[in-house]
Amino acid sequence: MADLNVTIGDLKLKNPVTTASGTFAYGEEFKEFMDPGKLGGIFVKGLTLHNREGNPYPRMAETASGMLNSVGLQNKGVDHFIEEIFPRIKQFNTQIIANVNGSTIEDYIRVAEKLNGLGEMHAIELNISCPNVKEGGMAFGINPRSAREATEAVRKVYNKTLIVKLSPNVTDIAGMARIVEDAGADAVSLVNTFLGMAIDAEIRHPILSTVTGGLSGPCIKPLALRMVYDVYKAVSIPVIGMGGIMNAIDAIEFMLAGATAIQIGTANFTDPSVSLKVIDGITDYCKRHGVENIVELVGGLE
Amino acid sequence: MADLNVTIGDLKLKNPVTTASGTFAYGEEFKEFMDPGKLGGIFVKGLTLHNREGNPYPRMAETASGMLNSVGLQNKGVDHFIEEIFPRIKQFNTQIIANVNGSTIEDYIRVAEKLNGLGEMHAIELNISCPNVKEGGMAFGINPRSAREATEAVRKVYNKTLIVKLSPNVTDIAGMARIVEDAGADAVSLVNTFLGMAIDAEIRHPILSTVTGGLSGPCIKPLALRMVYDVYKAVSIPVIGMGGIMNAIDAIEFMLAGATAIQIGTANFTDPSVSLKVIDGITDYCKRHGVENIVELVGGLE
Amino acid sequence: MKRIQDFKVAGYTWLNRDSYLIELESEQDLPGIAPGNFAEIKVPGNPGVFLRRPFSIFDVDYDYRVLSIFIKIIGEGTRALGSLNQGQPVSLIYPLGNTFSIPEKGPVLIIAGGSGMAPFLLLGKKLKERSVNATYLLGGRTSEDLHMIETFSDYGQVFASTEDGSAGTQGVVTDHEVLKDKTLPFRMIYTCGPDPMMKAVARLARQRNIPCEASLEHMMACGFGACLCCVTETAEGKNVCVCTEGPVFNVKNLAWQI
Amino acid sequence: MKRIQDFKVAGYTWLNRDSYLIELESEQDLPGIAPGNFAEIKVPGNPGVFLRRPFSIFDVDYDYRVLSIFIKIIGEGTRALGSLNQGQPVSLIYPLGNTFSIPEKGPVLIIAGGSGMAPFLLLGKKLKERSVNATYLLGGRTSEDLHMIETFSDYGQVFASTEDGSAGTQGVVTDHEVLKDKTLPFRMIYTCGPDPMMKAVARLARQRNIPCEASLEHMMACGFGACLCCVTETAEGKNVCVCTEGPVFNVKNLAWQI
Numbered sequence A, B: 001m002a003d004l005n006v007t008i009g010d011l012k013l014k015n016p017v018t019t020a021s022g023t024f025a026y027g028e029e030f031k032e033f034m035d036p037g038k039l040g041g042i043f044v045k046g047l048t049l050h051n052r053e054g055n056p057y058p059r060m061a062e063t064a065s066g067m068l069n070s071v072g073l074q075n076k077g078v079d080h081f082i083e084e085i086f087p088r089i090k091q092f093n094t095q096i097i098a099n100v101n102g103s104t105i106e107d108y109i110r111v112a113e114k115l116n117g118l119g120e121m122h123a124i125e126l127n128i129s130c131p132n133v134k135e136g137g138m139a140f141g142i143n144p145r146s147a148r149e150a151t152e153a154v155r156k157v158y159n160k161t162l163i164v165k166l167s168p169n170v171t172d173i174a175g176m177a178r179i180v181e182d183a184g185a186d187a188v189s190l191v192n193t194f195l196g197m198a199i200d201a202e203i204r205h206p207i208l209s210t211v212t213g214g215l216s217g218p219c220i221k222p223l224a225l226r227m228v229y230d231v232y233k234a235v236s237i238p239v240i241g242m243g244g245i246m247n248a249i250d251a252i253e254f255m256l257a258g259a260t261a262i263q264i265g266t267a268n269f270t271d272p273s274v275s276l277k278v279i280d281g282i283t284d285y286c287k288r289h290g291v292e293n294i295v296e297l298v299g300g301l302e
Numbered sequence C, D: 001m002k003r004i005q006d007f008k009v010a011g012y013t014w015l016n017r018d019s020y021l022i023e024l025e026s027e028q029d030l031p032g033i034a035p036g037n038f039a040e041i042k043v044p045g046n047p048g049v050f051l052r053r054p055f056s057i058f059d060v061d062y063d064y065r066v067l068s069i070f071i072k073i074i075g076e077g078t079r080a081l082g083s084l085n086q087g088q089p090v091s092l093i094y095p096l097g098n099t100f101s102i103p104e105k106g107p108v109l110i111i112a113g114g115s116g117m118a119p120f121l122l123l124g125k126k127l128k129e130r131s132v133n134a135t136y137l138l139g140g141r142t143s144e145d146l147h148m149i150e151t152f153s154d155y156g157q158v159f160a161s162t163e164d165g166s167a168g169t170q171g172v173v174t175d176h177e178v179l180k181d182k183t184l185p186f187r188m189i190y191t192c193g194p195d196p197m198m199k200a201v202a203r204l205a206r207q208r209n210i211p212c213e214a215s216l217e218h219m220m221a222c223g224f225g226a227c228l229c230c231v232t233e234t235a236e237g238k239n240v241c242v243c244t245e246g247p248v249f250n251v252k253n254l255a256w257q258i
């Protein structure tokens, strides 16, 4: 069987298959469907400094081969996570990675500081790309200067592996990746959701309470693949790829485009056990193609 | 029956339904399937100064609810169009709008000059957003300065209605729309295709000969709608909307988001008579909703 | 305990042009299903319906391992589920959500609008088991919206009202006489249906000081607490998931403007 | 003249685990269909297969208004077309593309690899009509890839070759003895199948100075000249649409490296 271990900075994953922030809750919701301990890692739901109730309902609209969401980072705050949730989920035999959000650079710093002290968590994902919050979020990720500032600020207070999650809603994502690499990121993850909109023509009204939301699912896969491919060529830190991965072949495509690890997002909603099927499928692919070490596939287009 | 007439600059369309450049050839290919004379207008296949053979095969890959293409502006050049094709297709009882492309500003100017003299053509669409050519194309549309320069240069030599087609592959499409409005555009059309990629994992190779291509079809509709909505709020010139329109309800959504007219693209491939169904469906919708004049719908979200 | 389970289509009963019962049969045993629980169904063979669709469990036969689901066609998913082949496999995630609370004693009133009656057959069965006397009030725009009145009448007296008077009393449910009779000592009102109807029922229940539980049909992406898309606001201003904290809520806990 | 036309599934003939003939019946009369013409078929009820799929017209019955299409399953679309219900409507855009040229007199040789035999039943019929003597050489990896040899033998002598020797001569088609017999005065070679095979055939034809026509199976988005996605390069370095200028090309006009 192929060796599936991959390394992102100092973070060691037993396989490249992880679950995307906001689509796997804290992992506990999936226990009846699969063993989270088999995953390479879990990127937990986005955390903010304080409790957030998120946006009003409706927060979701189905689209062709995808969905829009505008959850808006609903969570009980980082302290609640550290005290109540992490002690439970760190029992899973896998890497737990927090997804760090803020409305200001100060917020990002405070959340990262708190997580820096958290033993047994070896990486955070800095989300500068959430399209569903008014202040902060994507605003940081689409502006080169603030992307740099946020990364540098968090780098100063966070000593372990720092992954920066990039927004696809930019002209030049490779340039953005280079900027956060310069600013001290150990890895980049991409893509977050694409800004989109749905309208109910019968009532002449936007479907989402927030008018616009973030598009995810198989519809965005070709766009995400292109971005992973461009970023991989532009930086020398590892790339974590995601966007519409539904099965093992999709995952392999992202790795061939340059991803060292992948995240599964929206697919968890329609098949909560999909991530384990992806691991099995990757193993099969490696066998069929004589791949002994999964890292051979990373950026392995011919 | 509702009044379906709309106006884009000095261009009068008998209804808001037109076909998108590169997806309807020169209209003649559709004569057996429908009467092109019923359309509001036809945006013909992209023209360049000289003959272009386009990119090598393969130029197409199907994706979830969409397709990638990298045709690369194959056409016989503007002179051939003016001499051979236009004399035939101007017989259709509809507006013919040329789609103007170039690798340099000089190219754009030369093509536009030639079309300026063409009686019976009342508008051109300046394509600064083609992702499938190495030089020019999208490069103009993702850079504010060159977008301005191209528009200004063509504005000087073209006296009739100038529509500028925007690239969705930018951080701020509303800003780009304002720039081309300032530079003299009479209208903007959006979106062109999104840069994407497809990989054949079995052979570890990109599917398109050009590696990346442009994504179109229903998968992009939520993204395109959001952009039309943002651009509509930002400019005071008319907006022509497109991206994944498959039926009349999709078309109405674009009009509600702010489009004065719409273009149907990829849908022509799967149903070459779809555009006439869209016209009928819009008429129905107006009847059901008591809309007397189609322009009531433009930007008509409640 | 919730699970993903494959069923096979065992048959359909069409109730009218756009409503049907679908029977789904499994080879595995069924878990315990409480009234109000729902299932997330994957529409098979139709990648055009991307997300699963939530439906109340209308009825269950543990012996023969059969679930009945009542479905009203409103879009592509509900249409596609109505034309599967006998024996075709269908994947369910279930049982999801919470259940209704059952008072020590009755009588209780169940008010359903149109397809909102779906969770109330199992509730009626449970009430009967617990010897709690139930009255049903089924409402709709026309008689076409009322289904299976005879089935429900095994579990309580059934009143009907339609807006056009084509069945039962003419008018909206909240105008029905059974609600006007102040002497009827209902211990609980259960409701499910269109939002405006449920809110009108909630208002009435508050006026009469009767506890009221409503089953909400919010749009869901997952159905099991993973996405946080299905929220409703509570009286304290918190957003809670309808799929895990609901779908049944005591209306006094909701931020409804009533 | 090309058109969009609705057909109904009249039946299937399964040839092996992954190949079948589908019969499609129409209420309208059929237009004239030439050998080599193809149809763009919309996979019904499966929005997951977004674009139409091109298939040669295998056979046609004008009296009963029935088309036969030979399909080999290679992905989602060809799989879905294999499990439609009898009577289910299927939309076709057809007849598309050009046709083969027929020489004044024979004999001619038809070399097909696997499912590449699809356009050659109609060609065989036309050749017979014109009294042009035809020889078929059908090749495949195994005997599983060879289909309907008896059907073809009504229109010419049929030779077979398989790479594993499980039917006919062992080896690739271009090694077959019928090609080695320099005394056979073929006036034309027609070929359809995998690209490497067609190129090998083209090379051989050039060596022997025999005109050769190949039917290309390029990926298509529209099939009728609207998208310019399906091009092949000509000897003069032009890109021409396989769907309108082809699918049949005289190989001397192609930019094939042979």
Ligand SMILES: Cc1cc2nc3c(=O)[nH]c(=O)nc-3n(C[C@H](O)[C@H](O)[C@H](O)COP(=O)(O)OP(=O)(O)OC[C@H]3O[C@@H](n4cnc5c(N)ncnc54)[C@H](O)[C@@H]3O)c2cc1C
Residues within 6 Å of the ligand: A062, A200, C038, C049, C053, C054, C055, C056, C057, C069, C070, C071, C072, C073, C074, C075, C076, C077, C078, C079, C115, C118, C119, C216, C217, C218, C219, C220, C247
């Ligand atoms: C807990 C729960 C239990 C349910 N039980 C039943 C049941 O037993 N029987 C039954 O027939 N239906 C039930 N529903 C509703 C059912 O889920 C929807 O009718 C179904 O998902 C529609 O799918 P579709 O693909 O046909 O329509 P779509 O094409 O998805 O939708 C058609 C239109 O309806 C709107 N819409 C869809 N779902 C909702 C919603 N939940 N709220 C508001 N608008 C919506 C869409 O925005 C769209 O405009 C239940 C819903 C929930 C949340």
Ligand SMILES: Cc1cc2nc3c(=O)[nH]c(=O)nc-3n(C[C@H](O)[C@H](O)[C@H](O)COP(=O)(O)OP(=O)(O)OC[C@H]3O[C@@H](n4cnc5c(N)ncnc54)[C@H](O)[C@@H]3O)c2cc1C
Residues within 6 Å of the ligand: B062, B200, D038, D049, D053, D054, D055, D056, D057, D069, D070, D071, D072, D073, D074, D075, D076, D077, D078, D079, D115, D118, D119, D216, D217, D218, D219, D220, D247
């Ligand atoms: C003019 C013409 C006539 C044809 N006639 C027949 C016929 O009579 N019988 C028959 O069985 N098939 C025929 N084909 C091929 C047929 O169109 C494809 O097999 C079919 O489109 C595959 O659809 P799918 O959804 O099953 O596979 P997909 O899921 O679309 O594809 C599966 C895999 O095959 C690749 N692929 C698909 N189509 C092609 C192609 N054309 N060239 C190269 N790679 C491809 C895809 O990239 C993918 O990797 C013809 C094609 C053309 C252009």
Ligand SMILES: Cc1cc2nc3c(=O)[nH]c(=O)nc-3n(C[C@H](O)[C@H](O)[C@H](O)COP(=O)(O)O)c2cc1C
Residues within 6 Å of the ligand: A020, A021, A022, A023, A045, A046, A047, A069, A071, A073, A099, A127, A130, A165, A191, A192, A193, A215, A216, A217, A218, A220, A242, A243, A244, A245, A263, A264, A265, A266, A267, C227, C228, C229
């Ligand atoms: C409902 C929902 C909630 C999400 N919440 C977050 C979040 O809190 N933080 C974050 O970085 N990304 C969030 N995302 C984005 C995903 O992590 C992922 O980047 C995106 O969905 C693309 O992957 P997919 O197409 O596989 O879903 C969310 C996505 C969805 C659909």
Ligand SMILES: Cc1cc2nc3c(=O)[nH]c(=O)nc-3n(C[C@H](O)[C@H](O)[C@H](O)COP(=O)(O)O)c2cc1C
Residues within 6 Å of the ligand: B020, B021, B022, B023, B045, B046, B047, B069, B071, B073, B099, B127, B130, B165, B191, B192, B193, B215, B216, B217, B218, B220, B242, B243, B244, B245, B263, B264, B265, B266, B267, D227, D228, D229
């Ligand atoms: C095969 C193909 C060729 C295209 N060629 C052109 C072109 O020549 N000029 C242009 O401006 N846009 C071109 N486009 C873009 C379309 O005009 C349209 O902007 C895009 O496809 C989005 O609309 P849709 O989703 O409805 O197809 C092309 C699109 C496709 C699919």
Ligand code: FES
Residues within 6 Å of the ligand: C219, C220, C221, C222, C223, C224, C225, C226, C227, C228, C229, C230, C231, C241, C242, C243, C244
């Ligand atoms: S539907 Fe996903 S959390 Fe409720």
Ligand code: FES
Residues within 6 Å of the ligand: D219, D220, D221, D222, D223, D224, D225, D226, D227, D228, D229, D230, D231, D241, D242, D243, D244
């Ligand atoms: S397939 Fe569209 S032009 Fe040939």
